[in-house]
Amino acid sequence: MSPLDPLRPSPLVDQATRRIAEQIAAGQWPVGGKLPGEVALAKELGVGRSTVREALRALAGAGMVQSRQGSGVFVTADRPGEDWSARLRRAELAHVYEVRAMIEVQAARLAAVRHDEADEAALDRALTARHAAGAADDAAFVDADIALHATVVAAAHNPVLSDLFAEFVPVLRERLVELVGLLGLREGDPHHGYATHAELVEAVRRRDAEAAGQVLADELASTLTRLLAA
Incomplete structure (x- = not known):
């Protein structure tokens, strides 16, 4: 047969x-x-x-x-490959954060060089929304935080970077909501990280690519350190 x-x-x-x-x-x-x-x-x-x-x-x-x-x-393979979204969901958050940093730090540098007035206005709105979300629950706060980061990435005017970041968003949101509660990041400071994010927006605004990248690298590294110590 x-x-x-x-x-x-x-x-x-x-x-x-x-x-x-x-x-x-x-x-x-x-x-x-x-x-x-x-x-x-x-x-x-x-x-x-x-x-x-x-x-x-x-x-x-x-x-x-x-x-x-x-x-x-x-x-080319004897079994179907795992799609990228599934791979991210299965990955350890620390590994996701390491790759996230590679993407976002470069995006912040590019945003500082390439942003326009519309991007500046969008960054101001996103920063204000993140601060306002300090009065909300952890899920709403994480949503506002991710929205600000997405706005920085968008200001880089690189659609590939934007698409890559978008792939990370679902797993980031889910894990970060858990992380904020697990690490007590907002205990005593419901606006956790506001000053750092304001510094990031200002660095982008004054077109200081090195400072924008460094601020974001330090912020993500700090969170990753907390995560690894948890």
Whole structure:
């Protein structure tokens, strides 16, 4: 019996994707090896070439295959890769913070050089909102804090940096709400870190890239130190 016996009607693309993935995992086509052509796969699966094409596209998105123009489709992994969002959710917060610092410190430096008047106004609003959130609960305070950091990143005018930061936001928010309570960061000071964030905004405003990067690096390092000591 062929390892790719014909499929029964249902979501054919999903079935084709699953069947090809199963055969890759079983070693039918080893990593580095070339898959049969679309016509051959379609014949074995009993589906049209368009279905095979969509299945291969899905497998490429999962990191299992790669199309090489003029050469065919090759196996790159024997199991689906974990997407970035899932990897972040699984990561230790300390590791997330280390990468966050790499992204944000550079973004702060760029923001100091590239920001415009609209960015300055947005930073002022975000800083004011963060201070006002001192009267709110931890979740609202964290939301306002992240919003200010996102505004600094946006002022760098680099969409790739903005997209990278956006990937961190969900896991940051969840973990930071827990962290604020765990470390008692707002005990005695509901506006925790306001002076530092005001200093960051001012450094960006006066276009002092070195100071902006240093202020943010020190602020994130301080939080990371607290986190590692917890």
